[in-house]
Amino acid sequence: MSLLDRHLGIERIGVSIDPVRPVRRAIITHGHGDHARSGHGAVLATPDTIAIMKARYGEDCAGSFQALEYGTPLMIDDVEVTLFPAGHILGSAQVRLRHGGETVVDTGDYKRLPDATAQPFELVPCDTLVTEATFGLPVFQHPRPEAEVARLLKSVADNPTRAHLIGAYALGKAQRVMSLLRHAGYDRPIYLHGAMVELTRLYEARGIYLGPTRLAIEAGKGELAGEIVIAPPGALKDRWSRRLPDPVLATASGWMSIKQRARQSGVELPLVISDHADWNELRETVAETGANRIWVTHGREDALVYWCQQQGLEAEPLNLVGYDEGGEGGE
C-alpha cells in the first residue's frame, strides 16, 4: 500500500490533501475554492495560503492553522511533509511526503512559466508523482503571456472609445494580469470589480506590485472608454457590465486557446494566459521528476496517462470527485 491513497489521503497519519469534504486534518495546496474548503479541523498550508483562506472564508474557517514555509521539512509521526512552490498562484505548494525510503509528490495545480505574483515552481524528484492535468491534451501549448498582453494593449490602442473588460478569476489570475500589464509598461489605473479588491490588497500587502487601481463602480461611464476593467468571468455578461462603454469582452484563461470555446462564451478577445502547466510542461515535469509511477488527477487524464504509458511509466487516472470537470475551478 502506498503512502498516499487514491483519494489523496495519508492514512498512517490521518491527513488528507485538498479534501472536498470537511476532515479532521488537511494539507491545503493553494487557496482556490476547489482545493481549499472551509470547515476542516486543522489545516497545514503555506503562510500565503492561510492568509488567502482567512480572507475568503473568514478567520475561523478551520479549527486551527499551522503555517509551513517552503522547503522546511515537518515530521508528522513518521512521515516527513515538505511544501515546495508550485508556481500556480501566490502561496501555492506541491506536497512532498517521505516515509521509509518512499517519496511521493502531489503537485497540486502548477505551472512552470515565470509569474511575478507566485513563488516560482521548483522541480521535486520523487518515486510517485501525482500530477494535475487541467490542460492534459497536446492541443494545449500555451503562448508566452507577454505576447498575449501585447495583443491586449494593441486592442486597447486600436479601440480608444471602448472599454476592455477582462474576465479573470478573482484569486490569482486577476493579479497576474495586472502584474503582466505593469511589466509591459502600462501605467494607467486598472479598474476592478468589487469582488477583486480584497484579494488584490492581500497580494499588495505581501509585496507584489500591481500599480494604481480603482473601483469600476465608482467611475462614470464616459471615464471607462479606453480603459481596462477586470471582473470575474461571471460578471462579463451580467448587468454589472452594462455600465461599460461598448466593452470588448476579453477572458484570460488557458481555455481561450480554443477559438470555438471563446465564441461560445461570446469572448471577442481571448487571452491565453494560464496558471496551469500546458501539455509540454506536464510531460517535462513527469520526465524530470524521475518518477516511475504517475497518478493523473483532475483534468484531461486520458491523454497524459496514455503518454506516460507510452514512455514505459506506470500511470493511472485518479478520478477524483468534486473537481470541476469544465476546469473553470482553478483557472
Add this chain to the structure above:
Amino acid sequence: MKRFAALLELLALTPSRNRKLEALVTYFRETPDPDRGFALAILTGALSFKNVKPAVLREVVTREVDPHLFGLSYDYVGDLGETIALIWPHHGHQEDLPGLTDLIELLDTTAKAKIPELIASLLTRAALNERWALVKLATGALRIGVSSRLAKTALAEFSGRDLQQIEEIWHGLTVPYTELFDWLEGRRERPDIAHEVRFHPLMLSNPIDEANDLPKLDPSDFVAEWKWDGIRVQLVLGQGPASLFSRTGDEIGGSFPDMVESVFGEAVLDGELLVGENLEPASFNDLQQRLNRKTASPKLIAEFPAFIRAYDMLFDGREDIRPLPWSARRKHLEAWLANNPQTRLDLSPVLPFAGWEELADLRRRGAAEQGHEGVMLKLRSSPYVPGRPKGLWYKWKRDPNVVDAVLMYAQRGHGRRSSFYSDYTFGVWKGNELVPIGKAYFGFTDEELRELDRWVRTHTTNSFGPVREVAKELVFEVAFDSAQVSGRHKSGVALRFPRINRIRWDKPAAEAATLADMQIFLEAT
C-alpha cells in the same frame, strides 16, 4: 496571409454583425487584387483544392502526432481545423508565409504526392493564428459565422452598389473576381454574364401566423398549393446545357443527369425537385439517396428517377417576367409547358378553396392522408421578389407530430457547440428495452444546452469513444414532420426533421412512448 488570418480571426470572434461588415469592408478596401478576390472566394466557399482534403491534413498531422492523442484532442476541440492548428508540434522561425495568392497557387498546382510535405512546411512556418487560417482555407470548412450573404453585403457596402445587382451576376463570375471589383470600383460596366449560367436569387416565403395573419388576409387574394417535400431548385434552360441550381445557387445538375438531359426549351423555372416513377413523388428518404452525390449510377437513376414540379416562371424565353403578377406568370408557365411538353417536368396544381376554414381542413387532410408537409399561400398580385419579402408568400406547415422519447446517448457537438454534449439519440420502449428512433441537435436554448450537458456528464453510464451512454431517465418531447419505415434504425422507424420540442425534466422515463405508439405516424404517410 497575415492580413487574411487576422481578418478570419476577427470574423470568427466578433459577435457583432456590424463589426464583421466593417472588417470586411476595410479588408476589401485595403487589399489589392487578386488577394481580396481569393479571400472573397474562401469566405463564400467558392474555392476548393482537388489535392487538399481533410484526410490529407489528418495524415500530415498523424505523422507528427500520435494518432490516439490526436483523436482525443479532436474529440475535445470538436473542430478539425482548430485541432490541427493547435496540436501542430513544430514551431519554426516563423518566416513569413507566402501571400494569399501565391499560397493558393501553391496548393492548387502542387502535385498530390508533394502536398503533405508542402502543408507540413507551411504549418511549421506559420504563427498560431495563421496555422488556423491555413487549415481552414485548405479544408474549406470555415465555421466562423460568416455567410456568403454577409460577404456580398459587405461588397455592396464597400462599393455603394445594390446587393441585388451583385447577387444577380454572382454565379457567372469566376475567382478571383477581378472584373467584379473593377465594376464595384467604377472602372468598368457591370460584367455581362450569360443568361444561361446565371442563378436568379429565389423568392422565399414566411411562415404564417395563424392567429395574427390569417384574419387580416382576404382568401380571394391568394392561391394555395401543396408544400412539396423535395428540394427547391431553379432550372435554367437555354442554348447550352440546362443548369440546375439549389436554393443557395449551387449547381447540382451533376447529380441529376437524367433530369438535366431530358428537359428542353428556353426559360428559367422555379420548382421542387422530387423523385418517383411517372411523376409521382416518392418519400424524401428516396430523394436523399440521390442528394450530395457527384455522379449518379444508372441503377440509382432507374430506381429513383428525378423530376421537377414547377410552380413559377422567372423568364419566358429571354423575357424577364419577374415584375408581372403571379397570375400572369402562371399563365406564361402553363402556356410554355403546353408548347414544350416534357417528361420530367410538370405543374404544381393550384388548390381550390373558398375560405381559410376550408383551406385549414384541406391542409389537415393532406397531411393525414397523403403526408403533405403543408400548403403554400401566394398573393395573386405579387411580383417575383428575390429574398424573403413580407406579405407575399406564406408557408402554412402541418402541425408537427410529437412523441415523448427517452434520451439514450449523447455526443459532443461541433462548431459553435464543440465540447458540449449536444447531439442526442433518443428512443422509445419496445417491451423493457429502449430502441433508438432518431437523433436531434437542436430545439433547445443555449441555457438548456448547458443544463443538458451537465446532466449528461453526471449521468454517464458508459462511453464509446466520443459517445456517452446515459442513464435512461430523461424524457424529451420530440417534434418531427413525419415518420418513415427505416432499415437503418433498430426500431425500424426514422423521423423526418426531428427536434427537441421540450425537455420533460418532470416526466418519468417509464411513461415515454412505445414502439406501438409510433405506428400511427407511419400509417399517416
